[in-house]
Structures are given as structure tokens and as C-alpha cells.
Amino acid sequence: MSDLAERPVLYSYWRSSASWRVRIAMNLKKIQFEYKAVNLLKGEQKSEEHTKLNPSSAIPVLVIDGNVLCQSISILEYLEETRSEGNHLLPKDPYQRSVVRNIVQMIASDTSPIQNLRVLNKVSNDFGEQHKLKWAKDVIEAGLKPVEQVLRTSSSSGQYCVGDQVSLADLCLVPQVYNAKRFNVDMEQFPKIKEINDNLMKIKEFIEAHPDNQPDAVSQ
Amino acid sequence: MSDLAERPVLYSYWRSSASWRVRIAMNLKKIQFEYKAVNLLKGEQKSEEHTKLNPSSAIPVLVIDGNVLCQSISILEYLEETRSEGNHLLPKDPYQRSVVRNIVQMIASDTSPIQNLRVLNKVSNDFGEQHKLKWAKDVIEAGLKPVEQVLRTSSSSGQYCVGDQVSLADLCLVPQVYNAKRFNVDMEQFPKIKEINDNLMKIKEFIEAHPDNQPDAVSQ
Known part of the structure; x- marks a missing residue:
């Protein structure tokens, strides 16, 4: 090995x-x-x-x-x-860690896997290519709605998803917002997510990890 | 409070x-x-x-x-x-913890959310009630196939998903197998999962948590 x-x-x-x-x-x-x-x-x-x-x-x-x-x-x-x-990408306090992991799972379990390439191909194969885009848009909107609610009402949110420290929640949010835009989700309905995403996309490490900056990126 | x-x-x-x-x-x-x-x-x-x-x-x-x-x-x-x-539901070694969490996410992100009530209702609303059962069965089969592969080939699996200690992976596996049976998935194609599930369903804490033993259970 x-x-x-x-x-x-x-x-x-x-x-x-x-x-x-x-x-x-x-x-x-x-x-x-x-x-x-x-x-x-x-x-x-x-x-x-x-x-x-x-x-x-x-x-x-x-x-x-x-x-x-x-x-x-x-x-x-x-x-x-x-x-x-x-x-550090998780806070020290167990409750705050659970707040981070709640947002992580809202995106990484309840949203992203239901609109990934595999499921969209299944929708297309089972019901027709023309349903793919609407499926993805519906799923992302339904997924981001409670995330917006949590971010707005939580005493934990700040400049980023949980306070002013970047956490695993932020690492999940940014790619999900990118997907939302790809599938024509109107982000004006999610102002808090938009604000936090804008804050995150000023950070060098997030920018360097952006799809467009990868060696296998294909220009549109 | x-x-x-x-x-x-x-x-x-x-x-x-x-x-x-x-x-x-x-x-x-x-x-x-x-x-x-x-x-x-x-x-x-x-x-x-x-x-x-x-x-x-x-x-x-x-x-x-x-x-x-x-x-x-x-x-x-x-x-x-x-x-x-x-x-303890996670091993101490970081790699072994990642083995547990890999199986957790294979089920809790890549399988379960794509066949839950919410998505089945969407399939039904968008494409017709008659597609629900096949969708769920397809998704569960596609989800369990790599889990079976991982359990069979991993040097970590034992009596349970990861060695002989119950872990978070087992807590995810058992309910997913129950769902598989509900949606008529032939479990004979997943002998290792079946074996581990049978071992787990001998444990008192798993039995007491079974749907049929909850106060809101509805007899079929």
C-alpha cells in the first residue's frame, strides 16, 4: 500500500x-x-x-x-x-455542532441526493427528459425553504450559517446555491441564504474550489 | 425554557x-x-x-x-x-469512524431520502400513483447494492456492519431493510445485509425500537 x-x-x-x-x-x-x-x-x-x-x-x-x-x-x-x-469546521459545543450538522443534513441528505445526476437520469428514463429540469428546481426549492427558515430564525446564524466561523454547513450551502442557480431557482426568495453565500464566496478557499477553477472544468 | x-x-x-x-x-x-x-x-x-x-x-x-x-x-x-x-456507537479510530459514516451516508443520504414519503408523494403527484412502488423499489435496490458490496469486501465488517460492535451504520441499516421488505425488494440478492440485519434484530434495543412496538403503530 x-x-x-x-x-x-x-x-x-x-x-x-x-x-x-x-x-x-x-x-x-x-x-x-x-x-x-x-x-x-x-x-x-x-x-x-x-x-x-x-x-x-x-x-x-x-x-x-x-x-x-x-x-x-x-x-x-x-x-x-x-x-x-x-x-476548525465544527464548533466545540455539542449543541452548536448539532446545529451545524442539522444544516449539513438538510442539504446533503434532504436536497442534494434527490436532484443529483443519478436521480435526474432516473426521472428522465422513467418519465421523459422534459421533466428533469422542473424536478431539480422543485426539489432544490423545497430543500432550501426550511434552510432559509432555520438561518433566519436561529440565534446561531451570523455572517455564515452558524456564527462567524466557517463550518461544515457552509461547505454544503455554497455548492447547493450554485446548483439552485443552474436550475433557475429564483434566489430572491431566499435572502438570508443569498447573503451568507455572498459572504462565503469572498473567501479564497471557496473561490479556488469553485467548479470553474478545476482542471476538468468545461467552459459554457 | x-x-x-x-x-x-x-x-x-x-x-x-x-x-x-x-x-x-x-x-x-x-x-x-x-x-x-x-x-x-x-x-x-x-x-x-x-x-x-x-x-x-x-x-x-x-x-x-x-x-x-x-x-x-x-x-x-x-x-x-x-x-x-x-x-459507544462510533469506533475510536478515525478511519474506522469514516467506515461507519460511509455506510451511514450511503443509506441516510443516497437511499432513504429518495424513497421517503415526501418524494414518493412527489412521484405520485407528478407522474401518477401507479409509479410509486416501482420508484421506491428501484431506489432501495440501487442503494443497497453498493452497501452489500462494501460489507462483503470490507475487512471491517463482522457480525455487524463494522466489526462486532454495534455502530451508527447498524442503526441506519435495519430500518432500511424494513423498508426494502415493505417495497418487495428481494433480499436474497443481498445475503450479507440480510445476515447482519438478522444478527441486529436479535438485540433487545433494536426490537423495542421496531415500528410495530411503538404506541402509534397501526396493525396491518
């Missing part, structure tokens, strides 16, 4: 929300890594080579510390537990 | 997978709690009273330590961080 012990390798796709979350974390934790592009549109995630790494045929996959890690949220928790350099 | 400082209250629905996960954790952690039923079929999760607790109009909600916690995975992590009594 000596080849696993070198510089971390991130298997990523430029537009994947889940990959973007991990890219931000790697930047904030100041971990240098090698970027390996997996083209989801070409089905490279289903190749024998990739499914050996991750039987879910999904990205991101992070090879680090001699181990292969899958699932973005699991990877983020691992980085937080093992890397003390750079930003 | 003195009314929040008493015995924990779990807002739950007997058949909800996410509620079931938390019920198992409460049992394993030996935390006594008051059960408040929220009838999803009657739309009680959308009541003003409930959305004040949880803007996502979802269950479970756990009122504990003077705080209102939402999202099952966030609640499980909170209980693990704050309760030393009873079983």
Missing part, C-alpha cells in the same frame, strides 16, 4: 456538489492534493478501476493516510477529526 | 426510518424519553406547532438538554458526543 501513503488524491468532478464540499475542506485545512478528474457524463465513475475504489460508483473519493475514504460528509468529519491545522 | 429541561421528548412516527434510528440510539444509550407521535399520513408534521419545532416539517425531533435537535444523523452524533453511558 506504499502508493497510498503519498500525497492525498482527490477523485472529483468539477460540477459535483459533494466533490466541491471536500475541495473547500482540503483548502481550508491547507492539505495539498492531487486532483484526479472523473467525468460523470462519460460514466467514468462506473469504470472497473473506479468501482474498485468506491462500490457506490460515486465521487468524491479521497485517498489519504493510506486509506480510501468515500462519501463527502464522512470525509469532512474525518478531516475535522484528524487535521488540526487550518480552520 | 424550564419545560425543555425535563425528560427528553422524541417526536416520532412509528414507520419513519429516521425516527427508528434515533429510537435505537436512545435505547442503547439507556435514555428514558417521552414518545410523541406525529402522524405523517395526516400531515401533522406540517402543523404550526410542529414547524415551529422543525421548519423542515420532518421527524424525528428530539428535545433534550434544553435544546431542540433535528435531523436523525445530527441527533445520533449529538448523543454519541454527550452520552458516555451505554454503547
Whole structure:
């Protein structure tokens, strides 16, 4: 396994929300890594080579510390537990941690997986290509509505999702807002999310992790 | 907030997978709690009273330590961080923790939310009632396939998902298997999952948390 012990390798796709979350974390934790592009549109995630790494045929996959890690949220928790350099991405207080993880799951469980490429392809195959965009828009709107509510009413929110420290919640929010815009969701209905997203997109590590700044980005 | 400082209250629905996960954790952690039923079929999760607790109009909600916690995975992590009594539900080693959380997210992000009541209602509303069952079955099969693969090939799996200690992965697996059976998924194609599920369903805390043993259970 000596080849696993070198510089971390991130298997990523430029537009994947889940990959973007991990890219931000790697930047904030100041971990240098090698970027390996997996083209989801070409089905490279289903190749024998990739499914050996991750039987879910999904990205991101992070090879680090001699181990292969899958699932973005699991990877983020691992980085937080093992890397003390750079930003801490969870508060110390257990309740505040649960506030962060609540927002994380509202996005990473209740929104993003229901509008990802796999599900949109299923909608298209089962019911017709013409339903894809509306499905994605509906799901994202339904998902962001309670997030807006939580951010507006929580005593915890500040410049970012939870106070003035960047947390795992922010790493999930930004890619979800990007998806919302792609699928023509009117962000004016979510002013608090918009404000926090704008604050976050001023941060170097978020900008560098943006899809357009990845080696496999395709110009539109 | 003195009314929040008493015995924990779990807002739950007997058949909800996410509620079931938390019920198992409460049992394993030996935390006594008051059960408040929220009838999803009657739309009680959308009541003003409930959305004040949880803007996502979802269950479970756990009122504990003077705080209102939402999202099952966030609640499980909170209980693990704050309760030393009873079983530990995450291993100590960071890599093993990531193995647990990988399986957790494969189920709690990539499978369960795409076949829950909300999405099935959307499928029904958008495309017709007759598509609901097939959608759920497809999603569960696609979700469990890589879980089976991971459990079979991982050096970590044992009597339970990760070794011989019950972990958060097991709390997610059992309710998902129950759903699989409800939607006529042939479990013979997932022998390792079946074996681990059978082992888990011998444990008192899992049995007591089973939907049929809840106060709001409806006999079929």
C-alpha cells in the first residue's frame, strides 16, 4: 500500500456538489492534493478501476493516510477529526455542532441526493427528459425553504450559517446555491441564504474550489 | 425554557426510518424519553406547532438538554458526543469512524431520502400513483447494492456492519431493510445485509425500537 501513503488524491468532478464540499475542506485545512478528474457524463465513475475504489460508483473519493475514504460528509468529519491545522469546521459545543450538522443534513441528505445526476437520469428514463429540469428546481426549492427558515430564525446564524466561523454547513450551502442557480431557482426568495453565500464566496478557499477553477472544468 | 429541561421528548412516527434510528440510539444509550407521535399520513408534521419545532416539517425531533435537535444523523452524533453511558456507537479510530459514516451516508443520504414519503408523494403527484412502488423499489435496490458490496469486501465488517460492535451504520441499516421488505425488494440478492440485519434484530434495543412496538403503530 506504499502508493497510498503519498500525497492525498482527490477523485472529483468539477460540477459535483459533494466533490466541491471536500475541495473547500482540503483548502481550508491547507492539505495539498492531487486532483484526479472523473467525468460523470462519460460514466467514468462506473469504470472497473473506479468501482474498485468506491462500490457506490460515486465521487468524491479521497485517498489519504493510506486509506480510501468515500462519501463527502464522512470525509469532512474525518478531516475535522484528524487535521488540526487550518480552520476548525465544527464548533466545540455539542449543541452548536448539532446545529451545524442539522444544516449539513438538510442539504446533503434532504436536497442534494434527490436532484443529483443519478436521480435526474432516473426521472428522465422513467418519465421523459422534459421533466428533469422542473424536478431539480422543485426539489432544490423545497430543500432550501426550511434552510432559509432555520438561518433566519436561529440565534446561531451570523455572517455564515452558524456564527462567524466557517463550518461544515457552509461547505454544503455554497455548492447547493450554485446548483439552485443552474436550475433557475429564483434566489430572491431566499435572502438570508443569498447573503451568507455572498459572504462565503469572498473567501479564497471557496473561490479556488469553485467548479470553474478545476482542471476538468468545461467552459459554457 | 424550564419545560425543555425535563425528560427528553422524541417526536416520532412509528414507520419513519429516521425516527427508528434515533429510537435505537436512545435505547442503547439507556435514555428514558417521552414518545410523541406525529402522524405523517395526516400531515401533522406540517402543523404550526410542529414547524415551529422543525421548519423542515420532518421527524424525528428530539428535545433534550434544553435544546431542540433535528435531523436523525445530527441527533445520533449529538448523543454519541454527550452520552458516555451505554454503547459507544462510533469506533475510536478515525478511519474506522469514516467506515461507519460511509455506510451511514450511503443509506441516510443516497437511499432513504429518495424513497421517503415526501418524494414518493412527489412521484405520485407528478407522474401518477401507479409509479410509486416501482420508484421506491428501484431506489432501495440501487442503494443497497453498493452497501452489500462494501460489507462483503470490507475487512471491517463482522457480525455487524463494522466489526462486532454495534455502530451508527447498524442503526441506519435495519430500518432500511424494513423498508426494502415493505417495497418487495428481494433480499436474497443481498445475503450479507440480510445476515447482519438478522444478527441486529436479535438485540433487545433494536426490537423495542421496531415500528410495530411503538404506541402509534397501526396493525396491518
